[in-house]
Amino acid sequence: MRADVLRISDLGADGLAAVLEIARSPAPQVLAGLGAALVFERPSARTRNACEMAVVQLGGHPVTIRDDEVAMDRRETVEDVARTLACYHALLAARVARHATLERMVAALAREAVPVPVVNLLSDLEHPTQAVADLLTVRDELGGLAGRTVAYVGDANNVCRSLADACAMAGVAMRVAAPDGYGLRPADVERNRDLGGALVCTTRPEEAVEGVDVVYTDVWVSMGEEAEAGRRRADLAGFTVDDALLGRAAPGAIFLHCLPAHRGEEVTDGVLEGARSRVWRQAENRLHAARALFAYALGARPAPVGTSS
Numbered sequence: 001m002r003a004d005v006l007r008i009s010d011l012g013a014d015g016l017a018a019v020l021e022i023a024r025s026p027a028p029q030v031l032a033g034l035g036a037a038l039v040f041e042r043p044s045a046r047t048r049n050a051c052e053m054a055v056v057q058l059g060g061h062p063v064t065i066r067d068d069e070v071a072m073d074r075r076e077t078v079e080d081v082a083r084t085l086a087c088y089h090a091l092l093a094a095r096v097a098r099h100a101t102l103e104r105m106v107a108a109l110a111r112e113a114v115p116v117p118v119v120n121l122l123s124d125l126e127h128p129t130q131a132v133a134d135l136l137t138v139r140d141e142l143g144g145l146a147g148r149t150v151a152y153v154g155d156a157n158n159v160c161r162s163l164a165d166a167c168a169m170a171g172v173a174m175r176v177a178a179p180d181g182y183g184l185r186p187a188d189v190e191r192n193r194d195l196g197g198a199l200v201c202t203t204r205p206e207e208a209v210e211g212v213d214v215v216y217t218d219v220w221v222s223m224g225e226e227a228e229a230g231r232r233r234a235d236l237a238g239f240t241v242d243d244a245l246l247g248r249a250a251p252g253a254i255f256l257h258c259l260p261a262h263r264g265e266e267v268t269d270g271v272l273e274g275a276r277s278r279v280w281r282q283a284e285n286r287l288h289a290a291r292a293l294f295a296y297a298l299g300a301r302p303a304p305v306g307t308s309s
């Protein structure tokens with residue numbers, strides 16, 4: 001069954017487990033002879049390249065479209081862009097400024113029963129393809145997911161929100177340390193609880209990282225927040241992941257960051273380049289995550305146990 005993936009929770013626990021399983025299987029050729037439209041309203045290094053190569057590995061042809069080419073809601077409506085791209089492509093994936101743009105794409109295609117799934121490549125609300133890569137990295141680096149604990153330190157943004165829900169569905173405990181005004185919202189905590197999570201939210205980074213298996217951070221100024229940069233840097237000072245903070249985590253703990261990183265703000269150069277950092281494995285996993293998520297969105301499911309070759 002085809003599936004839109006706008007939020008990581010759209011997968012449900014079984015869907016997420018399926019995606020993680022597909023990620024370590026040979027690429028199903030679900031896009032053989034078909035196209036995939038990848039729309040970017042925001043810049044990207046990892047997501048664009050990972051997604052293009054994922055489409056190739058699934059047998060398809062990627063067409064990356066920058067917003068200045070289609071100018072959604074300026075040259076024509078989001079709905080008309082979605083319906084146009086669905087004339088040529090079997091999959092529509094987009095990085096958007098506003099999450100509602102993805103919902104409008106889904107609604108426009110659903111109205112005409114167009115069987116083209118929509119996948120979120122980052123919105124102001126979530127970054128689901130990143131969260132899948134994050135779990136792949138934790139699983140591979142620490143030998144499993146269930147029972148592990150992740151501490152996220154900094155701005156509880158789109159990356160944090162998707163990671164928290166992914167952790168909840170995968171049996172990974174999560175703690176979030178953010179200053180007042182930068183934490184997850186009550187609705188996020190409630191949704192996370194409904195997904196099986198038990199988020200610990202604090203304003204004290206030291207409390208969050210004590211004994212954890214993974215320390216994670218992301219930029220303090222996300223794309224679209226540039227006008228607030230000064231205030232954000234002031235408010236988030238004290239939430240830098242440095243060697244002293246990382247030293248409070250469990251022996252063998254790893255450091256993750258979705259990248260791009262701002263050395264000296266959310267993380268020190270020493271931590272990013274240090275022995276515990278797995279950020280390049282994580283970046284590589286963006287490819288495996290995108291391939292698995294696209295395959296799942298197009299209807300692929302893992303082979304039943306005992307039938308794989």
Ligand code: CP
Pocket residue numbers: 043044045046047048122130258259260
């Ligand atoms: N982590 C991530 O999404 O990187 P890009 O913005 O470079 O795609």
Ligand code: NVA
Pocket residue numbers: 122157158159218219221222223258259260
């Ligand atoms: N939170 C960041 C993630 C970049 C990959 C942003 O939205 O800009």
